[in-house]
Amino acid sequence: MKSTYKTKAREDIMAYLKKHTEQRFTAREIYEAVSGRADGINRTTVYRNLDRLCETGDLLKFKEPNQDSWYYQYSADHDHCDEHMHAQCSECGRIFHLEKSFADTFEKKVLNEYGLMIDQSKTIIIGKCDKCRGK
Numbered sequence: 419m420k421s422t423y424k425t426k427a428r429e430d431i432m433a434y435l436k437k438h439t440e441q442r443f444t445a446r447e448i449y450e451a452v453s454g455r456a457d458g459i460n461r462t463t464v465y466r467n468l469d470r471l472c473e474t475g476d477l478l479k480f481k482e483p484n485q486d487s488w489y490y491q492y493s494a495d496h497d498h499c500d501e502h503m504h505a506q507c508s509e510c511g512r513i514f515h516l517e518k519s520f521a522d523t524f525e526k527k528v529l530n531e532y533g534l535m536i537d538q539s540k541t542i543i544i545g546k547c548d549k550c551r552g553k
Contacts, residue, residue, distance in 0.1 A: 435492035
């Protein structure tokens with residue numbers, strides 16, 4: 419495995435994402451948020467760091483249906499994010515980490531009923547959260 423070293427750009431990206439742990443962002447949004455913080459941060463630097471942070475498990479990377487952009491969200495506080503399913507609010511973008519037992523039961527039900535094997539690490543259930551529904 420390649421050793422990674424911390425750079426100012428990576429620190430700025432992580433600091434921004436840690437402040438917004440319940441939100442997801444496009445690379446463009448992250449670039450716009452951090453570009454004025456340090457010299458040498460350009461789009462290529464942001465993309466390169468996002469890829470590395472996904473490889474280390476610090477970020478989730480996912481694509482929403484009917485969207486061209488990839489989204490990134492801080493995930494280092496959630497162990498084994500690639501081993502469970504997620505739900506996302508379609509309005510505010512908040513990500514919910516679903517319990518493994520729920521995801522396993524759901525996966526078995528879908529397999530038995532429809533013959534479809536789910537990849538939990540890539541499955542996101544879309545809905546609307548309590549806050550966005552005004553509850």
